[in-house]
Amino acid sequence: MTTPMNDDEAELARLLAEAAPDPLEREALAEAHRQLEKDLLRLADPLPPADFVSSVMAKVEAEPRRVSAAEVRSAVLIAVVGLAASALAFVRSGASADGVALQLAQALVATREVLVGFGSGLAAVWRTAGLPLSVALAVVVMVTLVGLRRLVAPENSKVVA
Amino acid sequence: MSLLGMTADTTQPWLDEVRRARRGDSSAFAALVRGLQRPVFGLCLRLLRSEAEATEVAQETFLRAYQHLERFDETRPFDLWVLTIARNLCLDILRRRQKVQTEDVEPHAPTLASHEPTSEELAMASQQRRSLEDAMATLSDDDREVLALYYVQKRTTKEIAVIMGVAPGTIMARLFRAREKLRTRMTQAEQGAA
Numbered sequence: 001m002t003t004p005m006n007d008d009e010a011e012l013a014r015l016l017a018e019a020a021p022d023p024l025e026r027e028a029l030a031e032a033h034r035q036l037e038k039d040l041l042r043l044a045d046p047l048p049p050a051d052f053v054s055s056v057m058a059k060v061e062a063e064p065r066r067v068s069a070a071e072v073r074s075a076v077l078i079a080v081v082g083l084a085a086s087a088l089a090f091v092r093s094g095a096s097a098d099g100v101a102l103q104l105a106q107a108l109v110a111t112r113e114v115l116v117g118f119g120s121g122l123a124a125v126w127r128t129a130g131l132p133l134s135v136a137l138a139v140v141v142m143v144t145l146v147g148l149r150r151l152v153a154p155e156n157s158k159v160v161a
Numbered sequence: 162m163s164l165l166g167m168t169a170d171t172t173q174p175w176l177d178e179v180r181r182a183r184r185g186d187s188s189a190f191a192a193l194v195r196g197l198q199r200p201v202f203g204l205c206l207r208l209l210r211s212e213a214e215a216t217e218v219a220q221e222t223f224l225r226a227y228q229h230l231e232r233f234d235e236t237r238p239f240d241l242w243v244l245t246i247a248r249n250l251c252l253d254i255l256r257r258r259q260k261v262q263t264e265d266v267e268p269h270a271p272t273l274a275s276h277e278p279t280s281e282e283l284a285m286a287s288q289q290r291r292s293l294e295d296a297m298a299t300l301s302d303d304d305r306e307v308l309a310l311y312y313v314q315k316r317t318t319k320e321i322a323v324i325m326g327v328a329p330g331t332i333m334a335r336l337f338r339a340r341e342k343l344r345t346r347m348t349q350a351e352q353g354a355a
Contacts, residue, residue, distance in 0.1 A: 007330070008318070008333050011330075011333045012333060012337065015333070015337040015338075016337075019337075032344055033337075033340050033341075036340055036343060036344055036347075039289060039290075039293055040293065040308060040312035040313070040340075041312050042290070043290065043293065043294070043312065043313045044313065045199045045200055045203025045206075045313055045314065046199075046203060046206060047198075048199065048216060048219060049216055052194075052198050052202070052216065052220070053191060053195050055220055056194050056220050056224065057187065057190075057191050057194065060190060060223070060224060061187065063227065063228065
């Protein structure tokens with residue numbers, strides 16, 4: 001009794017028949033292919049260089065961390081919930097839109113007065129002690145920049161021999 | 162394995178590591194690299210025939226995989242996804258090579274060794290392997306690729322079809338034609354040596 005051929009077997013038989021119409025020649029070809037397969041199956045993939053994994057991981061570590069979709073979803077959810085809670089608190093406090101606009105206008109006027117006052121004070125100090133003020137400001141800015149640089153990239157602050 | 166021996170493996174051994182890597186666990190990604198470095202590097206080497214380029218492309222493959230880990234479809238095997246990335250990167254390089262008509266290709270035979278060298282049969286086996294590798298090196302990129310995936314990496318025809326982006330029904334014919342070309346080249350080489 002013969003077993004039915006699957007698609008691959010049928011395809012192989014067809015290819016062999018196409019390549020070698022004569023039955024004896026076909027059998028010889030099939031045998032040559034079987035022998036070749038044995039040799040091919042003995043081949044193995046070579047190992048990559050020993051530092052391969054560490055090199056890949058160094059590149060991976062150098063990559064900026066990608067924000068995942070789940071993190072974006074969480075951020076949007078927090079923002080929406082925060083806004084909704086604020087709106088709810090506003091409505092429940094009984095404040096009207098007119099009252100809010102008035103408070104906003106008052107805050108703007110107060111801010112303007114503070115800024116004008118600060119400018120006047122600064123101008124007065126500049127007139128009386130311009131040079132000491134410039135030096136003091138320059139020192140503050142420099143110290144702040146150096147401090148920030150050390151915080152951001154500590155390796156940049158090392159002294160190279 | 163015979164002429165028609167391999168069956169499909171539907172398990173996904175890398176899924177746990179992929180999920181942990183997605184959550185930012187770099188040790189999980191390192192485990193993925195360790196597990197797949199050999200087939201990825203092997204495929205790159207077979208296609209590019211340059212150890213330096215193969216190393217670079219294999220590293221780039223894992224970097225791309227890491228960058229696009231979120232896009233990986235968990236219903237598909239991770240190793241096939243990575244091999245597809247590697248293949249595409251290799252094909253880009255091969256296309257560029259064809260454009261500039263580069264002919265001086267670095268031989269890779271010394272690195273393609275068997276996994277079971279024995280002292281008694283080493284010389285003969287080594288010679289046979291070398292002949293086979295030399296003959297394989299003369300085949301086209303497509304032929305080398307299909308032979309490497311099927312016989313060296315023991316992939317199924319369905320897996321090869323996924324990696325190469327072709328219909329599974331065409332793989333047997335490709336394999337047969339590649340074997341036939343290989344057999345012809347080896348016969349010619351033997352006759353030339355005699």
